[in-house]
Amino acid sequence: MSLNLSYQKVNKVFNENTKAAVHALKDVSFTVNPGELFCLLGPSGCGKTTLLRSTAGLESITSGEIMYGDTDITTIPPFRRNIGMVFQSFALYPHMNIFENVAYGLRVRKVPEAEVKKKVTEVMELVGLQEELKRNPSPMGLSGGQQQRVAIARALVYNPDILLLDEPLANLDAKLRRYMRGEIRRIQKQTNITTLFVTHDQEEAMAIGDRLAVLRLGVVEQIGTSDELYNHPQNxxxxxxxxxxxxxxxxxxxxxxxxxxxxxxxxxxxxxxxxxxxxxxxxxxxxxxxxxxxxxxxxxxxxxxxxxxxxxxxxxxxxxxxxxxxxxxxxxxxxxxxxxxxxxxxxxxxxxxxxxxxxxxxxxxxxxxxx
Ligand SMILES: Nc1ncnc2c1ncn2[C@@H]1O[C@H](COP(=O)(O)OP(=O)(O)OP(=O)(O)O)[C@@H](O)[C@H]1O
Ligand SMILES: [Mg+2]
The missing domain is CATH 2.40.50.140 (Nucleic acid-binding proteins)
Structure with missing residues (x-):
């Protein structure tokens, strides 16, 4: 069952108390509903990746709380937060075949072999790579869109509570981007995992997000559905x-x-x-x-x-x-x-x-x- 992911007055200052201090997130507060596909949108440097990395525990926040249901996840070490993340670069392991790439998160969790096989097969079906799995090449032998699906499968395979996607389509050409964004929405709705999707492409955010937050210089400027933001922009x-x-x-x-x-x-x-x-x-x-x-x-x-x-x-x-x-x-x-x-x-x-x-x-x- 999915729960709320909520941010309460989250602040992140890089290089605090030095001349190089950057206040990357300023009192960020909002709630992603259970099973919602929520887009974070904003120009380069507005703090999108910082918020995602803070959620995953790859970055510690300076103040505030990040709650999943009733749990403050900032108190949980990153490897215990049950979070799946997809990066812009896909970050697949070139020396492993696609089965092992996807199985990685299960192996780390010491899941028995028979279950690894079952879960990888299921998730590859979900992302539409069942045929490729039979050949089982290295990710380098796949197209950009297929590599992207492997990255999504890898993030989904251990049933994460939260899915974080950081500009996952940025490396694809325009036509494939449009297709894959529909695929991401289909997969997200099928799995019903509470999801944060980062992009700086407003068309992409409007097309797939249940709701969107627009960030500027670390501040949430407005939150709403595509329709609300388009027809009733606050500034x-x-x-x-x-x-x-x-x-x-x-x-x-x-x-x-x-x-x-x-x-x-x-x-x-x-x-x-x-x-x-x-x-x-x-x-x-x-x-x-x-x-x-x-x-x-x-x-x-x-x-x-x-x-x-x-x-x-x-x-x-x-x-x-x-x-x-x-x-x-x-x-x-x-x-x-x-x-x-x-x-x-x-x-x-x-x-x-x-x-x-x-x-x-x-x-x-x-x-x-x-x-
Ligand atoms: N490790 C770091 N050390 C110091 N400053 C950082 C660090 N990471 C990010 N920043 C700064 O924090 C701010 C937000 O960066 P962030 O990467 O979150 O932006 P973004 O919205 O993801 O941008 P983009 O669309 O370019 O990916 C920027 O001013 C950036 O320079
Ligand atoms: Mg970024």
């Missing part, structure tokens, strides 16, 4: 990390449910449910709109912002227009998705972009750099 950073968000410099108006973009006489009126800013009238905000919440037109209207068209891309279901507005209006290239080509607009033209009525977000002003 501009999350909004731009989970999907694309076009951001404009704006000012809150008198009524606080509308803002104007910079000095332009454009008022964007925003639905309260999407309003993430508690700013007072006159205070600066970022106004956000997703690519599908905006439109491009060759003609000026009262509520449009001028810009120059960069690249136009046909992406099947929609056409993506890249538009550059003045930097004091929007610092980054805008991306606008239109259901069809806009008549009279080509690359290099001046166009007018607007946020569709009732669409858009307000965010407190902040640095939204993804780095």
């Amino acid at each position: 501009a950073f999350v909004s731009n990390f989970i999907g694309k968000m076009n951001l404009f410099q704006g000012t809150i108006e008198k009524s606080a449910d509308s803002a104007r973009i910079k000095d332009l006489p454009i008022t964007v009126s925003i639905d309260h449910s999407r309003n993430s800013s508690d700013g007072k009238p006159g205070s600066p905000v970022l106004i956000g709109a997703r690519p599908e919440q905006m439109s491009v037109s060759p003609t000026k209207t009262d509520d449009s912002v001028p810009g120059k068209v960069g690249i136009i891309q046909h992406l099947g279901q929609f056409i993506r227009y890249e538009v550059n507005a003045a930097p004091e209006i929007s610092e980054r290239t805008l991306e606008i998705d239109m259901p069809h080509m806009v008549q009279g607009v080509k690359e290099g033209d001046t166009v007018f972009v607007s946020i569709k009525p009732g669409m858009g977000y307000f965010f407190p002003k902040e640095n939204t750099s993804n780095e």
